[in-house]
Amino acid sequence: MPRPTLLHGLAACLLVLAPNAHAQSPAAVDFTPLDRELRAFKQDTALPTGTAVILLKDGKVAFEGYYGNADLARQRPVDRQTLFYIASATKPMFALDVLLATHESRMPADPSLQAMFPGLVFPDLDAGRVHLRELLVHTSGIANPGLGWATAFSGVHDAGSLRALVAQSRPDPDAPFGRFDYSNLGYNIASAWMDRADGRPWQDSMHARVFAPLGMRHTTARASEAEARGWTVALPYSAGTTAPSTPLYLRKTDATMHAAGGVLSTAPDLARFLLAQLAAARGAPAGLPTEVLRASQVRQATTEDRYLDFARDGYAWGWYTGSYKGQSMRHHFGSFAGFHAHLSFMPEAGLGLVVLNNEDVLSARLTAAIADAAYGLALGEADAPTAIAGRFASLRQDAGRLREAVDQQRAKLAARPWRLGLPRAAYAGRYRHPLLGTLEVRLRDDASLAIDWGVLHAVASAYDEAERMRVEFVPGSGQVVAFEVAADRPTALTFDGLRFTRVD
Template sequence: MKPLAPILAAVALALTQPARADRPPPDFSPLAKLVAATDASIGHPTGMAIAVVHDGKVVYQGYFGLADIARRTPVTARTDFYIASATKPFTALDVLLKAQQGQANLAMPMQDMFPGLHVAGIDAGTVTLRDLLVHTSGIDNEPLVWATAFSGLHDPHTLRALVGRSGTDAEAAHGTFKYTNVGYNIASVWLDARFKRPWQQQLQHDLFETLGMQQTSAYISQARARGWTMALPYSLASADPQAPLYLTKADDTMQAAGGMVSTAPDLARFLIAQLDPPGRNHPLLARAIGRSHETQASLQAHYLDFERTGYAWGWYTGKYKGHRMLHHFGGFAGFHAHLSFMPDEHAGLVILCNEDMLCPRVSNLIADYVYGVLLHTGNEATVAKRFAALPGEAAELRRQVRAQRDAIDARPWHLTLPRAAYAGTYANPLLGTMRIDVDRHGTMAVHWGRLHAIATGYPKDDQVRVELVPNSGNVLTFEPDHGEVVAVRLEDMVFARQHDTADPR
């Protein structure tokens, strides 16, 4: 690891910036030096894009690291990042715009959203479109989340049927806030059917084009067809941190709870629109934007330095450095996105990364620095010291990951049948097929749509661990009967063994 001298030099530079009574434009060059020096000290050249918005304009842009390590492709203003759950403010705003235009009723219950669909597990007459978008639905539906975000095995028929399998959430009753993708997934199934076109096209027409977001899309295929530079996903927790993660997004895993790629300048345009309550630039959107900032649910939580006392329409609300802030972040294997703004201070921040483990901590410190400068709190030296601690945190993270992986790999297998007996094709009528292969060395490979993994042992009979989503383990449970495996279960999803390879759909 490289010495921390560059970071300490950046600290000194920050401390020597002269103060002026007339408050000159903010100088973020010390921040750029801090980020670059920290990246060099950690030695992991993944990318980052930063855009700072103040008083209706972009006052700073910074681009660091690589979008593609192997090809040495640098991050620039035209690099697209997957923004994961930072998609939610867009989806919610689009529904609010439709409500403003009389095309949607936020009080509409699910039984009216899906006429003719029997939803036995919940009271579909009380859960509303509003509940779905502000996380107070009280609904649990993990199969719908897996299909839309991970496996990609779905079509309009199966999605509607999966909505019908919704059940109550044992941890959060209807009316109680619990953050989840489920509500947005259900809302998008309704949007597709109600407006006779995919929710992706609705966002494109209603928001991206209106806001002039020319390099933003909810379709991976569109981004590739247009030749956009796409940041690849990496993780400091990977066995090889400089190799991209296998799991990448495709059109069928882009979903309304997390399904956009965008650039820092485009997202800065979105924040500028949030900070324009009179609607000078986008009068048709102004009213819906203003409504999207209204807190709908109460909670008491923190994420790193960010207080969360409420949830609006796609935005967490709370105080940050004593000022009202709205924010939403996005996390997925290999990516982290940060959107935040202070309406009363006309200030906002975009941070995009193609790394998922250390980047949230780096983004946390960037926000501390940026808002400190904009609010003139004089905390730059303190933030610089926090930056100086990051290389040590990264090293400790890598040590913990290696120890954890060694422990997982050392687990014995507890299968009650010969390993080859578990190989085969298993199917669920709404979730597609899962294939399990066992080679002559006993290696068990699991394939399910866009997902695949190599199984490892687990300390219970007829269970194995799989890492279908990088750096996130799940347990597969096999169900033997009279010497034959008849089914496999992932969480509450059961796949029955097939004696031919035909897809049940």
């Protein structure tokens, strides 16, 4: 039986997403309840970070609103020109780019991992079994933490090290081949291949095939382009820190803008992307090949999961599939330090939603409340205004309790006793990984230990096991660093299964 290719399932797509009969457009929907609650929420939480919202209905913008600030210190408000980092909401764009490239016959339709990297030895993996399709729909059954850290976080990589890191892929004991297990890995591997197969960096490919044809003129996969053009990029904040009004230190660079999470965009540009998806679903001209867009929306893997309000029964080409408010929905969200993004659309109902935030703790639930309100009003739910008021009231209460919870958690971490067996100065030094670069441990003037690795920086805190300490390379997300000690000298350190050997 032949393997399904990237565009396999197009016939099913034409059935599943066949256009419905178009009724006359209903009267304009009153979105005042949503607008009012959003403005009150920004004021009441005393953390007016930014939120951008666009709801699409029947091919038009039905609601558009901008709230809070891209830069709190300068009180620079969010507007139509503000770029947000959208993190994993990049995936439907990259997957679409791959489908378009294969549609144009610029690249093989569904090569195996071994065929993608001829001559590369995979010592721990049957690379002939895994194909491009499995990489993009999260069923490859492989793991590779080093590649993920290099591309998304440290930025310490080049073409050669990425290729060598790809070869370190191994079977994932917790997610065997064929089982859906969401991660960035497949997209990172696919982009390393695509750079060579398509004859240009994936960032240029995505601009040429997706952004430019759809008129996404304020969208880029390079942080340096946004800076060079003088575009306003929202700063990252987090209500989960001890200083929520201070931007987080971790910023995206070109080296950490990756195919699984590497786009800066505005709400209007992302609305254009959704308009193309909605148009194609109804068989209308979409600015890109309709058959490819429609095929990209077809479920390829199954799962039983949910994220907050959003049920998930499968995964298409960069889109989760499921139902919401009784309607078929495609969606993908993105979360990273200081940002939360939401892209969703209902093919049969003709509705789509963009929500962008430059805050990462309150914003997940805030966005769920926005989606509940926007879709509820657009679908004509009779109790929508009352439900909106109640949900936002509950959200404000939770936001009020968050400060106390953060302080308690930080106090708990600070109370841990140090279990390092040597004076802290003994641990200072440089530790090297053959493919991931050098990690430096420094003793600071206040006697604390700090770690620097590429664009990452963290000040360590205690951990309650011997020869270990805790760091937050990514604000709000802790990792345990374990030292190896021999003859009263640290000789190596390990975190997330990655071993760095001391070199001085």
